[in-house]
Amino acid sequence: MRRTLLILGLSASIAGSAQELCGTIAARCEQHITKQYIPDGQFYRALLQGDEQAEFNLTLFGGTTYRVAACSGESDGILVFNVVDKDGNVLFSNKDQGNAPYWDLAVTNTIDVKVEAGLDPTKAGSGCAVMLIGFKK
Amino acid sequence: MSVSSSSKIALGLGLGLFLAACGGSDTQSEKPAVDTLAVDTTAKETELLNVGGRIFSIPSPVQAALAMRKAGLKYRKELAAPLEKADPAVGKTAQSTLLGIYGADLAYATVHKDGQRAMATMQAIEKVGSKLELTNAFDRALLDRFKSNLGSEDSLLQFSGVAFRAADRYLKENQRNDVSALVLAGGWIESLYLTISDPAAANDQSIVNRIGEQKNSLDALVELVQTTDTANGAANIVAGLKELQALFAKVSSTYTFQEPVTDAGKKTTFINSTSTVTIPADQLKAIVTKVTDIRNLMLA
Secondary structure, eight states, X not given: OHHHHHHHHHHXXXXXXXXXXXXXXXXXXXXXXXXXXXXXSOOEEEEEETTOEEEEEEEEOTTEEEEEXXXXXXXXXXXXXXXXXXXXXXEEEGGGGTTOSEEEEEESSOEEEEEEEEEOTTTOSEEEEEEEEEEOO | OOOOHHHHHXXXXXXXXXXXXXXXXXXXXXXXXXXXXXXXXXXXXXXXXXXXXXXXXXXXXXXXXXXXXHTTOOOOGGGSOOGGGTTTOOSHHHHHXXXXXXHHHHHHHHHTTOHHHHHHHHHHHHHHHHHTTOXXXXXXXXXXXXXXXXXXXXXXXXXXXXXXXXXXXXXXXXXXXXXXXXXXXXXXXXXXXXXXTSGGGGGOHHHHHHHHTTHHHHHHHHHHHHHHOTTOTTHHHHHHHHHHHHHHTTOEEEEEOOOXXXXXXXXXXXXXXXXXXXXXXXXXXXXXXXXXXXXXXXXX
């Protein structure tokens, strides 16, 4: 019984630490959605290991400039993300831009896209991935 | 050394807690992991995961309000949900959807520079937020900041966006994904309701297109609400959204890929692909009716 309580206590402590860690990453990521951008009001995160990828679907409305921020680990440039259209065409990859932690997407016509995010294997083996989106008025 | 059954259960619970604390455990690896900068280039089969389990991005109500303003639709503050609904709202489902509805109403009033209504709506949001234990996001300090910036539309949109994101983060970190999903559902339905309630909307092609462009968002929303509503507390709403989904199924669209252009200096990629949507007129009428029904259900 004592061992059970000990393990539960330790596990809860680890869970708290992980949450704190994601929170720290989120706080850093929020800095990339500067005051020129209105946050979309949502928070996206995933736990990644190895070459796992997180993905989420979104509609980008025409006539809008979006900012996508993607963060993990203790510094910028650890998360690699691709923006892919419904036909599988890669519209943008931050890998081509030195793993930029944020990028703007100026959208002419409304388009449904998928954002795929994974860790740069040369920089991290696992971690909490946070993505945030803002847009210009 | 062996581990007893109760210890194994405790360990399992602990690992579950750990995984949930950093993104949810629904679809993710069963292996515990810590954030680390250690290099691990071991080749593994790529596994796709949805962010936060079954989380999708739902369009911000602010974008809908901006589209309405751009199209020149008249501001009709009587369309917004009654603020007195905040007090009697009881139960997680009613409170969550009401919070989302008020969030959309807040954007509507702010974008149309109705500071007084925006402030009153923010007070109602604080009230409902408090019932949902979201005082970390909607507190007195936010109200004060809001009040002292009533003349600045940009600041108000910023404050509300940051506050709703903080609330969403808190809910997801505390495994209250059902509440998070219902807040999004309330906001999405209210935005659509405000958009379609103006008879002029049906004659404005940009607005009709915007309605049709919500098809994928609705699919995401249905999946999101349905997956997170494990207690079936929102069964009526799920049913309504599915009926709406059936109506949206008749919306057709086209997409043509165009090569994007990247300006690295400006850290911007210009996405030039083209798309069209078509909604049959009778279908649009049916959508208007169904959206109103769902909104009434949420406000009942």
